[in-house]
Amino acid sequence: MSKVLLCPREALAPGEKMKVANSDVGDICVFNLNGTYYATADMCTHATASLAEGDMEDDLITCPVHWGQFHIPSGQAVTFPCERAVRTYRIIVTDKEVFADTAAESEEAELAAASPI
Template identity: 70%
Template sequence: MSNVLLCQSDELAPGCTKKVLNEQVGDICVYNLEGTFYATADTCTHATASLAEGDIEDDLITCPVHWGQFDIRTGQAVTAPCVRHLRTYRVIVTDGGVFADIESQSVEAAAAADSPV
């Protein structure tokens, strides 16, 4: 397991995002959805834009450039012009730290990939 510290759990309020610079996998966006933390690639798959600068609506992040949306939990592109899904990361919260396992996708993304169409 290769864990990257994203933030301290008390550092990111519910409904907020944070961009974390990472040279190994590219920048990561961490989200706090009502006390549950998620992490995805920070760059929109449609346009070169930081999703940390976007708006959260329910469980969706809206790209600040062309307003396409992604499901934060699964990384799935849900509105045009976005069609390619985001890379997600499994999040581990321990001892007040929020970490991303950069070798594993989120549990929600894995479940979505396994479910029949």
Template identity: 45%
Template sequence: MRTFVAAMSAVGPCRGTSSPTRPSRSGSPASASPSCSRWRPPMSADLRSTGGRTVLCAADDVPPGRMLRVVTGDAGPLLVSNVNGTIHVTDDTCTHAEASLSEGDLEADRVVCPVHWAEFDLATGKALCFPASRPLAVYRAVVEDGMVVAFLARRSA
């Protein structure tokens, strides 16, 4: 799992570390997250969160089929996922087990919790199967100048 701390000023995103290989839901090994291709200096605080917009990470840090946990001071841990080129931003915490969804699996347009395999639709936040029954908060996101920008007013919950 890679975590990008948007509120930190001394460290840029993903300084070349990657997570160890973890088993996927199906039991086969999942490859470790790739390390970032380059270090980026932190953005100034006035550009990070203005007018309800928060810069979360570089779009290149979340290639298609990947997820990234982003910790912000504004909304807590968020999950940025890329489904076939479409960026989705939701809460990163499972509404059932309070586990980090970034440690789970991305299957098509849904994320699977690593604890009890609850599934959530990334576009709507809807809980798709037991044991989760409460939806995830979903935030509007766009890519501007190569950066993922989220509007942290809840779109659905």
């Protein structure tokens, strides 16, 4: 396990997202969806764009460059022109902080790989 601090729990309210710089795996985008935290690679798999700069609606993040969308929990690409999933990370939440295990794919991503959206 490679545990990376993403943010304090109170730093990200439900419906918000933020970019976290990480020199080991690249920038990470952390999301708070109704009190549940998710993390993906910040870079869109279609264009050079930060997903943290895109619009978030329900459980989808829209790339700010070509408006392709990704399902946040699984990382699956759901709207053209995005065709490749974005990397997701398993989340660890403590009383005060949110971490990503950068060595492990999220459970949602593992399930989506077996049964695409």
